[in-house]
Amino acid sequence: MRRIPFPLLKRPPIALTHRTQPPHRHNAAAAPPPPPPFRSLSTTSLPLPPPELVEPFCDLSDVAVSSPQPSPWLTQILNLLDGSPSMESNLDSFCRRFLIALSPAFVAHTLRSLTDPHTALRFFTWASTHHRQYSHTLDCYVSLINLLLLLSSADPAVIASFRTVFADLKRRQLPLTARAANSLIKSLGGAGLVEELLWVWRGMNEHGIEPGLYAYNSLLNGLVGSSMVESAERVFEAMKEGRTKPDVVTYNTLIKGFCKIGKTHRAFEVVREMEGEDIGPDVVTYMTLMQACYSHGDVDCCLSLYHEMEDRGLEVPPHAFSLVICGLCRQGKVAEGYAAFESMVRRGVEANKVVYTALIDCYGKSGNSDGAVRLFERMKMEGIEPDEVTYGALVNGLCKSGRVEEALGYFRFCDENGIGVNAVLYSSLIDGLGKAGRVDEAEKLFDKMREKGCPRDSYCYNVLIDGLCKCGRIDEALVLYERMEQEGFEQTVYTYTILISELFKEHRNEEALKMWEVMIDKGITPNVACFRALSIGLCLSGKVARACKVLDELAPMGFVVENAYEDMIIALCKAGRVKEACKLADGVVGRGREIPGKIRTVMINALRKAGNADLAIKLMHSKIGIGYDRYRSVKKRVKFQTLFDS
Numbered sequence: 001m002r003r004i005p006f007p008l009l010k011r012p013p014i015a016l017t018h019r020t021q022p023p024h025r026h027n028a029a030a031a032p033p034p035p036p037p038f039r040s041l042s043t044t045s046l047p048l049p050p051p052e053l054v055e056p057f058c059d060l061s062d063v064a065v066s067s068p069q070p071s072p073w074l075t076q077i078l079n080l081l082d083g084s085p086s087m088e089s090n091l092d093s094f095c096r097r098f099l100i101a102l103s104p105a106f107v108a109h110t111l112r113s114l115t116d117p118h119t120a121l122r123f124f125t126w127a128s129t130h131h132r133q134y135s136h137t138l139d140c141y142v143s144l145i146n147l148l149l150l151l152s153s154a155d156p157a158v159i160a161s162f163r164t165v166f167a168d169l170k171r172r173q174l175p176l177t178a179r180a181a182n183s184l185i186k187s188l189g190g191a192g193l194v195e196e197l198l199w200v201w202r203g204m205n206e207h208g209i210e211p212g213l214y215a216y217n218s219l220l221n222g223l224v225g226s227s228m229v230e231s232a233e234r235v236f237e238a239m240k241e242g243r244t245k246p247d248v249v250t251y252n253t254l255i256k257g258f259c260k261i262g263k264t265h266r267a268f269e270v271v272r273e274m275e276g277e278d279i280g281p282d283v284v285t286y287m288t289l290m291q292a293c294y295s296h297g298d299v300d301c302c303l304s305l306y307h308e309m310e311d312r313g314l315e316v317p318p319h320a321f322s323l324v325i326c327g328l329c330r331q332g333k334v335a336e337g338y339a340a341f342e343s344m345v346r347r348g349v350e351a352n353k354v355v356y357t358a359l360i361d362c363y364g365k366s367g368n369s370d371g372a373v374r375l376f377e378r379m380k381m382e383g384i385e386p387d388e389v390t391y392g393a394l395v396n397g398l399c400k401s402g403r404v405e406e407a408l409g410y411f412r413f414c415d416e417n418g419i420g421v422n423a424v425l426y427s428s429l430i431d432g433l434g435k436a437g438r439v440d441e442a443e444k445l446f447d448k449m450r451e452k453g454c455p456r457d458s459y460c461y462n463v464l465i466d467g468l469c470k471c472g473r474i475d476e477a478l479v480l481y482e483r484m485e486q487e488g489f490e491q492t493v494y495t496y497t498i499l500i501s502e503l504f505k506e507h508r509n510e511e512a513l514k515m516w517e518v519m520i521d522k523g524i525t526p527n528v529a530c531f532r533a534l535s536i537g538l539c540l541s542g543k544v545a546r547a548c549k550v551l552d553e554l555a556p557m558g559f560v561v562e563n564a565y566e567d568m569i570i571a572l573c574k575a576g577r578v579k580e581a582c583k584l585a586d587g588v589v590g591r592g593r594e595i596p597g598k599i600r601t602v603m604i605n606a607l608r609k610a611g612n613a614d615l616a617i618k619l620m621h622s623k624i625g626i627g628y629d630r631y632r633s634v635k636k637r638v639k640f641q642t643l644f645d646s
Contacts, residue, residue, distance in 0.1 A: 051101040051131065056109035073100065077110060083119045088126045095130060102127060104137040111143035117151050117158045120144055124165070138174040141165065142183050149187040166196055176203040185215050189222030197222045217249050224257035232257050248274075252284045259292035267292065283314050290323050299327035318349050325355050329362035334371075337362055351382075357390045364397015372397040388414065392424040399432025407432055421452070427460045434467015442467050458489050465495065469502035477502070493519070497530040504537025512537055516550075526554070531561050536571040544568070544584055569599055573606035578615075581606070582640035589637055600626070603640075619643055 057068040080090050095101065102110075107127045114120040124144050128136055148162040181204050188197040201219060204211055211219075216239055223232040236254050239246050251274045258267035267289060271281055286309045293301040306324050309316055321344040328337035337359060344351060356379040363372035376394050379386060386394075391414050398407040411429055414421050426449050433442035446464050449456055461484045468477040481499060484491060496519040503512035516534055519526065526534075531554070538547035551564055561567075565588045572581035581603060585595050600619065607616035623638045 049099065051095065051099045053103050054100050054106055055103050056106045071106070074106070074110065074113075077102070077106075078113060081110070081114065081119050081123055083116060083122075087119070087122060091123075091126055092130065101131045101134070104135070104140055108137065108139040108143045111140065111147060114147060115151075117148050117155065117161070120147050121161050121165075136172075138169075138177065138180050141169045141174070142180045145169070146183060146187045149191045149193075170199065176200070176207045176209065178204075178209045181209055182212075182215055182218070185218040185222075189218040189220075189225070192222055192225035194222055194226045194228060211244070213244050213247060213250075216244055217247075217253060220250060220253045220257075224253055224260065227257075227261060229254075229257040229261050229263075246277075246279075248279050248282055248285070251279060252282070252288060255285060256288050259288055262296075264289070264292050264296065280312070283309070283317060286314070287317065287320060290320060294323045294327050297330070299324075299331055302327050316347075316349075318344075318352065321349060322352065322355050326358040329358040332362065332366060334359070334362045334366050334368070351384075353379075353384055353387065353390065356384060357386075357393055360390060360397065361393035364393060364400060367401060369397045369401035369403055388420040388422050388425065391419065392422060392428065395425050395432075396428035399428050399435075402432075402436065404429075404432045404436050404438070421454060423449070423454060423457050423460060426454060427457075427463050430460060430467065431463035434463060434470060437471060439464075439467045439471050439473065456489070458484070458492050458495070461489055462492065462494050462498065466498045469498055472506075474499075474502050474506055474508075491522070491524070493524050493527050493530050496524065497527075497533050500530065500537065501533035504533070504541065507541070509537065509541050509543070525557070526559060528561055531559075531564060532567050535564060535568050539568045539572055539580075539584075540575055542580075544572075544580060548584075548587070565593070566596070566599060570602050573602050576606065576610050578603060578606050578610065578612075579644055582643060586639045586641050589639070597626070600624075615643060 054071060054073045056071055056074055058071055076094070077091070080094060081087060084090075107124070111120050111124065114123070121144070124136075124140065127140075128134065144165055145162060148158050148165065151158055181200055184200045185197060188200065197219060201211075203209075204215070216235065220232050220235055223229070223235065232254060236246060236250065239250065251270060255267045255270050258264065258270065271285065271289070274281060274285075286305050290302050290305045293299075293305065302323055306316065306320055309320065321340065325337050325340050325344070328334075328340060341351065341355065341359060344355075356375060360372045360375050360379075363369070363375060372394055376386065376390070379390070391410055395407045395410050398404070398410070407429060411421065411425065413419075414425070426445060430442045430445055433439070433445065442464055446456075446460065449460065461480060465477045465480050465484075468474070468480065477499065481491070481495065484495070496515055500512045500515050503509070503515065512534070516526075519530075531551070534550065535547040538544065538550070547568060551561065554561075565584065569581045569584055569588075572578070572584065585599065585603075589595060604616045604619050607613070607619065622643075624640055624643055627638050628636060
């Protein structure tokens with residue numbers, strides 16, 4: 001085989017460098033051009049691939065897993081939702097950098113992971129425009145609406161955002177699903193948005209979605225929350241006639257509605273219907289009824305429900321004990337309240353601050369300040385810190401028992417240890433000091449209220465006016481009365497009762513009558529104590545007829561004092577004016593009213609004390625006030641005046 005020789009390679013000419021060139025010659029040749037620069041791919045005009053649509057969970061359908069794994073993009077997107085001013089631009093940059101686009105399912109899942117409604121609303125708005133093919137699904141709207149309604153009570157502006165989002169949902173007319181409808185009904189029902197709730201309910205009917213028990217209960221809850229109890233009752237009746245029957249939650253919701261609008265008797269009827277359907281009332285049923293009875297002051301019914309709950313073997317919650325104990329204390333039944341308290345403790349139920357405060361207050365008002373102090377110390381030993389309400393109840397009880405120095409000690413403790421001192425505590429101390437004759441100290445405490453920034457009320461003024469009156473300083477009390485009006489505090493019937501009573505004691509009868517007329521002109525309705533102060537003052541000043549006239553004037557106003565005449569007769573008898581008392585008693589009989597036997601007893605005692613024993617014996621053995629004299633065919637009651645005729 002013939003061998004072909006390689007051709008001889010020509011050696012390229014060697015260019016002379018500056019060193020090899022002779023010093024007397026310069027290189028006139030041009031320098032070679034530089035190599036072309038490297039062009040990176042990022043600066044080319046090649047089009048970018050379309051963004052990848054990311055889902056909230058990884059697609060692991062070919063791998064056996066127990067639960068879907070969250071997408072790694074989810075955490076990174078959530079980190080960008082920080083509520084900062086640049087949040088939207090940061091989201092745009094992130095999606096462009098990694099060539100991703102969020103799917104509606106991803107957006108809905110992200111919304112369910114947020115807790116701030118404002119951030120969620122901004123993200124919802126951004127997502128609707130972040131790429132061309134995107135469109136919010138029903139799940140996105142439901143997720144955002146649920147979050148907005150959950151936090152609408154904390155921020156009034158959130159409810160306005162909800163209405164905007166909901167209006168957009170209605171405008172788009174997206175097909176309603178059973179899952180979305182149930183979720184919306186629950187949220188809307190809890191928020192009491194009946195108009196929107198009924199829109200979803202109509203949508204369920206239009207799309208052929210059969211409402212289940214959960215949907216019915218949510219609808220009832222929304223109607224009851226908006227006090228539309230009659231509509232709720234119609235839905236309830238429709239349930240009983242349909243395939244979906246009411247359960248205990250349904251009954252409890254309707255019972256709550258009747259209690260809310262004050263129809264407690266109708267609520268008890270529903271309980272009887274409930275038992276007729278073999279659905280026994282549960283703890284929620286009893287607690288709803290107990291709360292309603294307590295609110296209406298029907299403590300006996302509240303106590304009866306408590307015992308019935310025990311008889312059925314239901315676990316009595318702590319709040320039931322609180323209602324019973326506080327209700328008994330409100331009625332002044334301190335022994336029964338304490339017995340219920342001990343029963344609660346024996347069952348291992350811990351008493352709370354409300355229970356202790358109610359018992360301390362009841363003991364104090366009943367005059368048993370020692371018992372109040374013992375309960376207060378027991379409360380602290382059990383680790384329950386008393387608040388300003390508890391201290392107020394204790395101080396009030398001590399002041400009513402005349403233990404003002406101890407009350408001042410607790411007041412100073414509160415002041416020095418940062419425990420809020422409220423108007424009730426100040427008022428109790430001012431009242432206690434005033435009744436103890438220490439009015440100057442009471443006035444200093446009254447002025448200290450303004451220095452400490454504690455707002456005064458009418459009761460503070462009234463107790464100081466009462467203290468001044470009891471010390472005979474009626475003119476200072478009248479100055480405080482004028483100041484009370486100038487500072488815009490309401491003058492109550494208690495204010496006028498104090499002043500009218502004291503003015504009569506000072507024999508300033510015309511001023512007392514003028515004070516009464518001012519009260520009537522202001523539209524303040526007198527109470528029994530106020531009229532008693534006026535009538536007794538008039539009777540003792542010799543103006544019995546005027547007192548009777550005032551009583552007659554009050555009748556058209558709907559104010560009737562049952563024992564008014566008896567009070568006036570007793571006051572006259574105590575003053576030794578038995579003759580005037582007899583005249584008044586005869587006038588009462590002439591009006592067709594009976595004089596009770598106790599009035600005769602009061603008159604007998606008054607005559608005996610005045611040294612008229614013979615008249616007392618005559619009254620005791622006569623038919624005066626209780627028998628009749630016959631004049632032919634006419635019977636006339638024996639008048640009291642006959643006692644003095646012979």
